[in-house]
Amino acid sequence: MTHPGFAIQRSVALRSESDGAVGEWILCAERRSPKVGVLSTQARLVVEATRRCLAGIERPADDIIGLSLGTLCGANDVAERCLQTAHATGIADVSASWYATGLPNSTTGAVASMAGLRGPNLTLLGYQAGLDAIIMACRILRAGRAHCMLAGGFDIPTGGEVARLRNAPSLSHTGTILAGIGLLLLANRTDGADHLATVVGWSYGESAHPDHDALIDSAIRAVSRTATSSPPTRHILSPGLCGNEYLAATCPIRLVEALTAHGESGLHAFIVEGDGLRPVCLVVDIPGSSGSSSGDAGEA
Structure with a gap:
């Protein structure tokens, strides 16, 4: 028996300004989380996109929504800050919150905590990871491990990262490298239910x-x-x-x-x-x- 496919119920895309500036309007208002501590810019972006994607949806107490995200840069800016500080003035000046929020999968963990997502939590790395993350979300739904999945990709490259990326042969001739997120809310398709695609x-x-x-x-x-x-x-x-x-x-x-x-x-x-x-x-x-x-x- 063939699978009827996976419904895209909601979609959100948020982008930086044309000059690369990340405006507050695409970031969540909170700068700290009770469980995670200081929120990185990446986490604030994905939290805001998640809230917009779930806005108006009635969530039962036992809902299981997972998160599958792909990123190329992850939270490299936080990791670099840790290394630069340790090298310049010593490890004692490295904040524990920097380490906790500088790991590649730290953003998905922070977002799941902020949004109360109790399903699977994945972080994939690479240029094509945003598309890979959507496919992984579909596989999780097909396996019955979640009621819904939020899936997509995000990146907020720093100035140093942009400079390094431009030295890579594949990106040397690209246009403007900007920050952004594309996010989908996916579920197993049910005939007759509203969906975007x-x-x-x-x-x-x-x-x-x-x-x-x-x-x-x-x-x-x-x-x-x-x-x-x-x-x-x-x-x-x-x-x-x-x-x-x-x-x-x-x-x-x-x-x-x-x-x-x-x-x-x-x-x-x-x-x-x-x-x-x-x-x-x-x-x-x-x-x-x-x-x-x-x-x-x-x-x-």
Whole structure:
């Protein structure tokens, strides 16, 4: 029996200013958490996106919502601060909260604590990790480990990180490298329920330059075996070739943009590829009307 797919119930995209500044309007108001302590900028961004994604949803006391996020930079700015301080004035001047919030998975932990999320909690690393995180969320739902999953990608690169990334061959010719997050609320699809779109399937390629037709066909047949009358709209994303670059958040943000665009119904294939990356494809079916659920594609 084939799986009916996974419903995208909500979507949120938040981005920095065009000059790279991260405005307070895309960050949660709190700067501290009772359980976590000082919140990093990354955590404040993801907490705000999470709250917007869950706004207005009635959550029963026994709900199990998980969080699956991908990031390239993680909380490197906090980790660098720890190392620089230890080198300059000694380990005694390194705050314990810096260490706790400088680990790659610290953001997802802080967000789960702030939002009361009791489901699985994952952090994936890499340029394509935002798309990988969405796929992992679908797998968790299929396994019955959560009622819903929040999934997507985020990155807030510091000035030093941007400079280093521009030295990487794959990103040397890119446009502006900005901060942002793309986040989806996913659930197992139920016929008749309102949803923005359906995740039809996904696939991974082996070569750095895959056959797109084969990759898409494999994605479509991997979960639902849906027969299609017309080819999907393709969104080919590669480091340095995406215009404004949001790193691991690039593909999730582009997906949210497709969900909130008018006249973009039908199948959409999102493919992330590039030198050193294992190609990954996600196919989404966007209906002609998205029901009562709404996406928030806010942009400064």
